[in-house]
Amino acid sequence: MTLIDIATSSGATGEGTAYLDAATGQVRVRPGAITTADIGTLAGAAVGALGLVWLVYERIMPWSGALGFWLCWYVMFLVFYWGIARTQWEARHVREKLAAAMFTGAGVFVLVVLVDLIAYVGWRGEKAIGHGNFLTTDMQKTGPLDGLNSGGILHAMIGSLEQLGLATLFAVPLGIAAAVFMSEIGGRLARPVRTVVTAMTALPSIVAGLFVLGSVILTLGYDRSGFAASLALTVMMMPIVTRAAEVVIRIVPNTLREASYALGGSQWRTVWNVVLPTARSGLTTAVLLGMARAVGETSPVLLTAGFSSGKNSNPFSGQQVSLPLYVWNYVRYPQENMKIRAFGGALVLMAIVMILFVAARMAGGRRPGELSRRRRRQMARDRVRIAATHPARPQAPAVTPAPTAAAIIHPEPEPAS
Amino acid sequence: MTTADAGTELADDLFGSPPQGSGPGAAPAPADDTPMKIIPGVSRGDRVFRIAFRGAGLSVFAIMGLIALFLITRGAQALHATGWSFLTEQRWQTATHRFGVGAVLPDGIIIAVIALVIAVPVALSAALWISEYAPSGLRRTLISLIDLMAAVPSIVYGLWGLIFLTPRIIGFERWAATHLGGVLPFLKVRNGEVSASYSQSGFIAGVVVALMIIPIVCSLSREVFSQAPTGEREGAYALGATRWGMVRTVVLPFGKGGMIGAVMLGFGRAMGETIAVALIISPVFAITWHPLQADSNSISSLIALRYGESDKLSLSALMAAGLVLFTITLLVNMVASAIIARSRSGAATNE
Numbered sequence: 001m002t003l004i005d006i007a008t009s010s011g012a013t014g015e016g017t018a019y020l021d022a023a024t025g026q027v028r029v030r031p032g033a034i035t036t037a038d039i040g041t042l043a044g045a046a047v048g049a050l051g052l053v054w055l056v057y058e059r060i061m062p063w064s065g066a067l068g069f070w071l072c073w074y075v076m077f078l079v080f081y082w083g084i085a086r087t088q089w090e091a092r093h094v095r096e097k098l099a100a101a102m103f104t105g106a107g108v109f110v111l112v113v114l115v116d117l118i119a120y121v122g123w124r125g126e127k128a129i130g131h132g133n134f135l136t137t138d139m140q141k142t143g144p145l146d147g148l149n150s151g152g153i154l155h156a157m158i159g160s161l162e163q164l165g166l167a168t169l170f171a172v173p174l175g176i177a178a179a180v181f182m183s184e185i186g187g188r189l190a191r192p193v194r195t196v197v198t199a200m201t202a203l204p205s206i207v208a209g210l211f212v213l214g215s216v217i218l219t220l221g222y223d224r225s226g227f228a229a230s231l232a233l234t235v236m237m238m239p240i241v242t243r244a245a246e247v248v249i250r251i252v253p254n255t256l257r258e259a260s261y262a263l264g265g266s267q268w269r270t271v272w273n274v275v276l277p278t279a280r281s282g283l284t285t286a287v288l289l290g291m292a293r294a295v296g297e298t299s300p301v302l303l304t305a306g307f308s309s310g311k312n313s314n315p316f317s318g319q320q321v322s323l324p325l326y327v328w329n330y331v332r333y334p335q336e337n338m339k340i341r342a343f344g345g346a347l348v349l350m351a352i353v354m355i356l357f358v359a360a361r362m363a364g365g366r367r368p369g370e371l372s373r374r375r376r377r378q379m380a381r382d383r384v385r386i387a388a389t390h391p392a393r394p395q396a397p398a399v400t401p402a403p404t405a406a407a408i409i410h411p412e413p414e415p416a417s
Numbered sequence: 418m419t420t421a422d423a424g425t426e427l428a429d430d431l432f433g434s435p436p437q438g439s440g441p442g443a444a445p446a447p448a449d450d451t452p453m454k455i456i457p458g459v460s461r462g463d464r465v466f467r468i469a470f471r472g473a474g475l476s477v478f479a480i481m482g483l484i485a486l487f488l489i490t491r492g493a494q495a496l497h498a499t500g501w502s503f504l505t506e507q508r509w510q511t512a513t514h515r516f517g518v519g520a521v522l523p524d525g526i527i528i529a530v531i532a533l534v535i536a537v538p539v540a541l542s543a544a545l546w547i548s549e550y551a552p553s554g555l556r557r558t559l560i561s562l563i564d565l566m567a568a569v570p571s572i573v574y575g576l577w578g579l580i581f582l583t584p585r586i587i588g589f590e591r592w593a594a595t596h597l598g599g600v601l602p603f604l605k606v607r608n609g610e611v612s613a614s615y616s617q618s619g620f621i622a623g624v625v626v627a628l629m630i631i632p633i634v635c636s637l638s639r640e641v642f643s644q645a646p647t648g649e650r651e652g653a654y655a656l657g658a659t660r661w662g663m664v665r666t667v668v669l670p671f672g673k674g675g676m677i678g679a680v681m682l683g684f685g686r687a688m689g690e691t692i693a694v695a696l697i698i699s700p701v702f703a704i705t706w707h708p709l710q711a712d713s714n715s716i717s718s719l720i721a722l723r724y725g726e727s728d729k730l731s732l733s734a735l736m737a738a739g740l741v742l743f744t745i746t747l748l749v750n751m752v753a754s755a756i757i758a759r760s761r762s763g764a765a766t767n768e
């Protein structure tokens with residue numbers, strides 16, 4: 001058996017296109033090009049399968065439901081595609097086409113699920129958001145039977161933001177410090193710390209909640225509060241920040257560190273003034289991704305925050321509801337309006353997650369050390385200012401044999417361009 | 418690796434081994450023409466910095482240790498009351514001291530296995546599509562979208578599964594139970610004519626959990642696939658391989674360890690998933706051999722649905738259940754990390 005499928009590149013396989021290049025007079029072959037036969041085969045299989053499945057599924061068999069329909073269509077499409085391809089191409093080429101179709105199908109399926117998830121929550125939640133009171137009132141005076149023009153999620157948004165803020169305050173310095181330890185200080189302990197951090201990222205969220213419930217609430221005797229919830233969120237968020245931060249700190253070029261040491265900088269100075277600023281955009285991404293994960297965590301908050309239907313803006317005393325908890329609580333009411341409120345809460349939660357996520361992607365778009373446009377402009381301005389305040393540089397001695405080493409290392413600033 | 422260490426090593430390489438003693442006897446005589454020894458000193462500021470940051474690094478041991486400690490101490494009462502039967506007892510009646518994870522643990526594993534059966538082929542295919550087949554201009558966007566899918570809160574998945582998916586998937590469940598139930602007995606459903614027999618089933622929970630772990634498995638294995646060495650890919654193409662031939666002979670063998678690790682991490686995540694499962698299933702304390710049928714359970718949803726109980730023994734029993742879950746996920750993840758680290762692709766990505 002040969003390990004590798006050999007594709008014959010003769011025209012009979014139908015792969016690619018061959019055309020005569022007028023300029024050189026040579027026949028050029030483009031093996032990867034998409035031909036009319038490819039598109040025709042694909043479209044024919046898709047339409048043919050659609051017709052057959054529609055006939056059988058909707059007209060002949062007593063079946064219904066979009067899910068089963070598209071499942072049948074996909075299977076039929078693959079069969080048709082194989083059949084049509086088999087009539088024109090040889091087996092290896094057919095396998096290649098079929099594999100591509102299957103992988104693309106899986107990828108498209110995942111994207112469809114994601115779009116459906118967001119669109120469905122948006123569609124159902126829009127009914128609640130449409131009422132102006134939804135974002136500005138709490139549930140204090142709203143019963144299960146009240147219309148959507150009463151009640152809202154103000155208290156849950158306050159709780160979510162406060163708990164997230166506290167968790168960020170605890171988790172980010174700790175997480176980045178642990179990442180700096182692993183990549184900058186190192187030593188024998190760095191490897192076990194990395195292993196434990198990896199294990200912590202996979203910690204079931206309910207266990208984090210159970211831990212805070214068992215320690216802060218049951219052992220130390222504090223009441224359920226937003227603060228306890230933020231501690232549970234810290235346990236979830238810290239390893240995410242650490243892992244992401246370690247990756248970006250590690251790709252800071254070593255030459256920058258060495259330059260700092262060569263200038264006499266201590267290790268602390270190097271980390272604080274060179275490594276961390278260089279990795280700033282990546283660190284921002286790490287923090288924002290950690291926040292996006294933490295704000296949506298439900299089970300740690302469920303066990304530790306308690307529930308309140310009114311506004312409680314003090315995270316340190318009294319039970320405090322947050323958005324995921326709001327959704328969890330109201331979706332289980334039988335009343336339709338309560339379910340719509342739950343979807344409204346979920347929509348706001350999704351919006352927060354997506355804002356954090358997009359911000360993370362935008363912050364992470366730069367390579368380490370690459371300056372933002374604003375910083376570049378600022379440096380250009382500085383250069384102009386320096387050139388203006390020191391117009392006449394002291395003239396170098398008339399006879400300068402060759403540039404000295406110092407001049408190579410510290411070249412004179414260029415005039416503003 | 419630290420630069421300070423590198424400096425020391427460099428000094429060692431250049432000037433021989435570091436001085437063994439600092440006494441005056443160890444110092445070379447001044448007349449000898451030996452190079453000066455460089456011993457990089459550590460300033461006081463640096464020492465404080467190292468101690469502080471080492472403390473931050475070691476805090477992860479403290480956190481994990483405290484989690485284990487509190488779960489053990491708070492769960493000790495329940496474990497003491499039941500002994501080893503905690504692992505085998507199926508009922509959950511704390512008042513009569515008859516409780517254990519004998520049913521909820523297997524049920525949770527069944528849900529996780531259903532999730533894996535659905536998620537693994539889809540996630541690996543999607544990962545291959547993104548890393549090998551998708552247009553390269555689209556690749557970054559697709560990776561971001563998969564990451565976004567991983568960031569969608571579990572409560573949103575639960576909501577979607579409960580209200581959108583459940584009514585739409587019951588038809589499929591009923592079809593599978595009636596037509597395939599004869600061949601595969603575990604698909605049978607009692608009272609199969611009523612659609613209420615199918616809602617709140619472990620299968621629906623498994624489908625939703627599958628959707629939640631697809632992005633995790635997909636992004637981990639995509640990362641491994643994209644690390645497959647270019648030389649070997651081009652070698653395969655140069656021998657005339659089609660793209661699928663190249664994937665089958667270069668990318669998949671290279672990514673095998675990473676793929677196994679990703680699947681195990683997905684399993685650990687599926688075992689620990691709480692909110693979506695707790696929203697969808699209706700709890701039952703028996704092993705569900707028929708996952709299409711209503712009622713199922715898992716350790717995490719048991720905890721989420723019963724944490725409000727006030728008596729000490731019930732809470733202690735939940736802590737003990739949490740301890741079991743904690744131990745299992747920890748073991749699964751350790752094994753997964755070890756597999757990833759040992760594989761060829763893992764060695765390339767880990768350090």
